[in-house]
Amino acid sequence: MSDPVYKKIQVVGTSTNSFSEAAANAIARAAQTIRNLSWFEVVEQRGSISDGKIQQYQVTVNIGFRVE
Amino acid sequence: MSDPVYKKIQVVGTSTNSFSEAAANAIARAAQTIRNLSWFEVVEQRGSISDGKIQQYQVTVNIGFRVE
Amino acid sequence: MSDPVYKKIQVVGTSTNSFSEAAANAIARAAQTIRNLSWFEVVEQRGSISDGKIQQYQVTVNIGFRVE
Amino acid sequence: MSDPVYKKIQVVGTSTNSFSEAAANAIARAAQTIRNLSWFEVVEQRGSISDGKIQQYQVTVNIGFRVE
Amino acid sequence: MSDPVYKKIQVVGTSTNSFSEAAANAIARAAQTIRNLSWFEVVEQRGSISDGKIQQYQVTVNIGFRVE
Amino acid sequence: MSDPVYKKIQVVGTSTNSFSEAAANAIARAAQTIRNLSWFEVVEQRGSISDGKIQQYQVTVNIGFRVE
Amino acid sequence: MSDPVYKKIQVVGTSTNSFSEAAANAIARAAQTIRNLSWFEVVEQRGSISDGKIQQYQVTVNIGFRVE
Amino acid sequence: MSDPVYKKIQVVGTSTNSFSEAAANAIARAAQTIRNLSWFEVVEQRGSISDGKIQQYQVTVNIGFRVE
Amino acid sequence: MSDPVYKKIQVVGTSTNSFSEAAANAIARAAQTIRNLSWFEVVEQRGSISDGKIQQYQVTVNIGFRVE
Amino acid sequence: MSDPVYKKIQVVGTSTNSFSEAAANAIARAAQTIRNLSWFEVVEQRGSISDGKIQQYQVTVNIGFRVE
Amino acid sequence: MSDPVYKKIQVVGTSTNSFSEAAANAIARAAQTIRNLSWFEVVEQRGSISDGKIQQYQVTVNIGFRVE
Amino acid sequence: MSDPVYKKIQVVGTSTNSFSEAAANAIARAAQTIRNLSWFEVVEQRGSISDGKIQQYQVTVNIGFRVE
Numbered sequence: 001m002s003d004p005v006y007k008k009i010q011v012v013g014t015s016t017n018s019f020s021e022a023a024a025n026a027i028a029r030a031a032q033t034i035r036n037l038s039w040f041e042v043v044e045q046r047g048s049i050s051d052g053k054i055q056q057y058q059v060t061v062n063i064g065f066r067v068e
Numbered sequence: 069m070s071d072p073v074y075k076k077i078q079v080v081g082t083s084t085n086s087f088s089e090a091a092a093n094a095i096a097r098a099a100q101t102i103r104n105l106s107w108f109e110v111v112e113q114r115g116s117i118s119d120g121k122i123q124q125y126q127v128t129v130n131i132g133f134r135v136e
Numbered sequence: 137m138s139d140p141v142y143k144k145i146q147v148v149g150t151s152t153n154s155f156s157e158a159a160a161n162a163i164a165r166a167a168q169t170i171r172n173l174s175w176f177e178v179v180e181q182r183g184s185i186s187d188g189k190i191q192q193y194q195v196t197v198n199i200g201f202r203v204e
Numbered sequence: 205m206s207d208p209v210y211k212k213i214q215v216v217g218t219s220t221n222s223f224s225e226a227a228a229n230a231i232a233r234a235a236q237t238i239r240n241l242s243w244f245e246v247v248e249q250r251g252s253i254s255d256g257k258i259q260q261y262q263v264t265v266n267i268g269f270r271v272e
Numbered sequence: 273m274s275d276p277v278y279k280k281i282q283v284v285g286t287s288t289n290s291f292s293e294a295a296a297n298a299i300a301r302a303a304q305t306i307r308n309l310s311w312f313e314v315v316e317q318r319g320s321i322s323d324g325k326i327q328q329y330q331v332t333v334n335i336g337f338r339v340e
Numbered sequence: 341m342s343d344p345v346y347k348k349i350q351v352v353g354t355s356t357n358s359f360s361e362a363a364a365n366a367i368a369r370a371a372q373t374i375r376n377l378s379w380f381e382v383v384e385q386r387g388s389i390s391d392g393k394i395q396q397y398q399v400t401v402n403i404g405f406r407v408e
Numbered sequence: 409m410s411d412p413v414y415k416k417i418q419v420v421g422t423s424t425n426s427f428s429e430a431a432a433n434a435i436a437r438a439a440q441t442i443r444n445l446s447w448f449e450v451v452e453q454r455g456s457i458s459d460g461k462i463q464q465y466q467v468t469v470n471i472g473f474r475v476e
Numbered sequence: 477m478s479d480p481v482y483k484k485i486q487v488v489g490t491s492t493n494s495f496s497e498a499a500a501n502a503i504a505r506a507a508q509t510i511r512n513l514s515w516f517e518v519v520e521q522r523g524s525i526s527d528g529k530i531q532q533y534q535v536t537v538n539i540g541f542r543v544e
Numbered sequence: 545m546s547d548p549v550y551k552k553i554q555v556v557g558t559s560t561n562s563f564s565e566a567a568a569n570a571i572a573r574a575a576q577t578i579r580n581l582s583w584f585e586v587v588e589q590r591g592s593i594s595d596g597k598i599q600q601y602q603v604t605v606n607i608g609f610r611v612e
Numbered sequence: 613m614s615d616p617v618y619k620k621i622q623v624v625g626t627s628t629n630s631f632s633e634a635a636a637n638a639i640a641r642a643a644q645t646i647r648n649l650s651w652f653e654v655v656e657q658r659g660s661i662s663d664g665k666i667q668q669y670q671v672t673v674n675i676g677f678r679v680e
Numbered sequence: 681m682s683d684p685v686y687k688k689i690q691v692v693g694t695s696t697n698s699f700s701e702a703a704a705n706a707i708a709r710a711a712q713t714i715r716n717l718s719w720f721e722v723v724e725q726r727g728s729i730s731d732g733k734i735q736q737y738q739v740t741v742n743i744g745f746r747v748e
Numbered sequence: 749m750s751d752p753v754y755k756k757i758q759v760v761g762t763s764t765n766s767f768s769e770a771a772a773n774a775i776a777r778a779a780q781t782i783r784n785l786s787w788f789e790v791v792e793q794r795g796s797i798s799d800g801k802i803q804q805y806q807v808t809v810n811i812g813f814r815v816e
Contacts, residue, residue: 003770005777006760008808012686012744018088020154022683024190029685029747031188042181045110052099054092060688064760067777071498073505074488076536080210080268086156090207097209097271113178120167122160128212132488135505139362141369142352144400148618148676158615165617165679196620200352203369216482216540222292224358226479228394233481233543235392246385249314256303258296264484275430277437278420280468284550284608290360294547301549301611317382324371326364332552336420339437343634345641346624348672404624407641411566413573414556416604426496428698432734439732450725453518460507462500472556475573494700521722528711530704562768564630568666575664586657589790596779598772607661632766636802643800654793675797692754692812702751709753709815740756
């Protein structure tokens with residue numbers, strides 16, 4: 001059996017600046033412990049508010065990586 | 069009964085520049101009349117097009133705030 | 137029958153920089169061959185990863201335009 | 205900040221005659237207290253039955269209006 | 273145990289005239305064999321086309337009735 | 341390979357009178373340029389409001405037709 | 409053909425006390441007329457309110473049973 | 477126009493004890509300022525965890541009430 | 545009223561070999577007691593695992609049939 | 613702008629034998645008129661029944677292809 | 681990069697008594713091997729039936745925890 | 749606490765032959781490192797196309813296993 005198999009994990013990245021940075025942070029953190037990260041899917045975008053302003057952007061992503 | 073209770077309202081922010089600014093505008097406007105805004109959830113992202121370019125970014129967000 | 141009728145097509149824009157640029161690219165490409173583009177709806181946000189970093193942002197949008 | 209901001213409320217209109225009239229009733233009632241109603245979205249269609257016939261049509265609509 | 277219990281069945285009504293009549297037909301047919309029909313929920317609206325015109329309206333409804 | 345194949349397109353019909361007419365308009369317009377229209381599925385029902393009344397009914401339908 | 413086949417029915421249980429009891433009531437009622445009930449899935453949780461308090465808990469469950 | 481019209485608001489109740497109490501709290505709080513509460517629908521169930529135990533149950537409910 | 549009316553039931557077919565056979569089993573079983581089976585819709589695909597291999601394929605289908 | 617852009621179309625393939633063949637037929641037909649087909653997504657699986665047996669497998673797929 | 685990152689895992693808790701206990705069991709078990717559990721989201725509620733009574737409550741929860 | 753607890757992981761199996769084989773490959777791979785695999789749920793079916801033919805079948809499955 002040589003057909004590739006992938007695993008998806010769900011990670012929530014956060015950022016005080018933007019949803020883009022939050023997604024990048026999620027992926028950067030996953031890359032610290034997992035090799036072969038291949039793709040991601042945005043599942044949810046939300047955030048916290050403080051003093052009437054967005055305080056933290058939160059992006060939930062599914063991250064797919066090849067299982068070796 | 070001292071358990072906190074929250075209310076969610078649905079607001080559509082717009083911007084000529086980006087989805088991020090549209091979301092920020094929605095929250096800034098809600099903050100003008102409501103205190104204790106606590107979190108938001110992105111519900112929908114869409115926009116209008118003019119002359120083949122994005123004219124307006126529109127983001128629908130649920131905004132949660134504590135009911136005093 | 138003079139009530140306007142619209143058609144929606146589904147396009148996937150990509151960008152190496154951001155989801156915003158990916159959406160803009162989808163719309164710019166559609167505008168090359170279709171007139172009267174009127175609105176868009178974000179359907180899906182995903183992307184590819186390379187070397188632990190986001191390599192390509194991919195945004196699927198429904199694009200609505202008036203049928204003449 | 206001059207980008208328009210909208211609020212969506214959820215209203216259930218009813219009618220003994222049709223879903224169309226139920227939706228119209230929801231919007232007419234909202235228009236009594238809110239200015240600038242701009243668009244609506246049908247969220248749910250249901251109704252009650254009595255003596256084997258539709259007794260009441262019920263339509264849940266999201267109604268969007270510009271916040272001044 | 274005297275709390276009421278209901279059953280939901282799924283019925284597809286059709287009509288050559290309108291979705292409203294299709295829904296009414298679904299309920300009328302169910303009423304021929306089931307007593308105590310109480311409410312309905314529209315689940316799906318579709319139809320067939322012939323010669324470029326709507327030939328048949330099809331409405332799928334969940335119908336709830338009290339189990340005696 | 342003689343098994344029939346169908347294509348679905350997404351069309352938004354509008355009407356100042358009713359959702360039914362909006363759906364009929366979508367299908368009538370599609371029939372002007374496409375043969376063999378076979379079925380439709382209602383995907384979304386919304387509309388615009390003016391002066392507190394429904395101004396335009398908008399129905400998004402998927403229309404299926406046989407590819408010859 | 410000896411592979412087991414199951415049927416799912418949809419039942420709404422109610423209770424003046426809790427969602428748990430409402431679900432239990434739905435299943436108890438189904439068990440009066442159907443043998444081999446095997447599993448259930450919660451589909452919807454709602455209820456009625458009277459005098460500002462929950463009056464009735466309503467749980468819609470899919471109930472699966474083996475067809476003999 | 478005498479057909480009843482209802483409004484739905486979205487409220488998040490919390491409790492340190494159970495989801496049931498969280499829902500009851502949401503409704504009790506809404507009843508302090510709104511008359512004619514009629515029904516509720518559970519939209520989301522979540523909660524916070526502290527020291528490996530559920531610290532707070534959070535239930536988002538849509539609450540419907542008749543507009544007078 | 546001569547417009548056809550259909551009923552949909554939900555059946556779970558199983559097979560030790562494939563999803564296709566599981567679906568076929570569901571339909572074959574329904575055909576033993578119901579006439580005029582007309583169409584089916586796949587609702588869910590799942591299965592059990594034993595010793596690291598698929599032991600049973602389970603397909604939930606909605607089956608539509610004309611009510612005479 | 614050299615970022616690739618893709619278009620998705622929705623096609624329904626059919627087969628008297630299996631869902632797999634139905635999907636393959638949808639893609640084979642699309643390939644007759646469109647170049648650069650790149651990926652597909654299964655959207656819906658259904659079929660027709662005749663004499664208590666599956667007569668036709670129907671698979672709706674979204675097919676993505678690069679716009680040159 | 682000091683923005684917190686979270687991981688979500690999906691756990692199914694069971695109980696012979698209630699959905700609440702099933703959720704608590706899922707979280708208690710996760711806490712045995714994972715630190716910093718922060719929140720949970722109810723994804724699915726189902727259960728098994730034996731002798732016409734609920735035998736086992738099953739709750740699927742997403743559990744979020746901070747990645748250190 | 750002796751109530752069983754399960755964990756669900758999400759795996760994408762691939763195959764050049766069929767969706768069935770892709771699902772089987774996902775489960776076989778998971779079984780190499782995890783004991784007690786108990787059930788699976790199909791979450792997504794998609795694939796890649798090359799030269800107008802299906803090149804790779806991709807099935808995303810949730811796999812449940814008992815946590816010892």
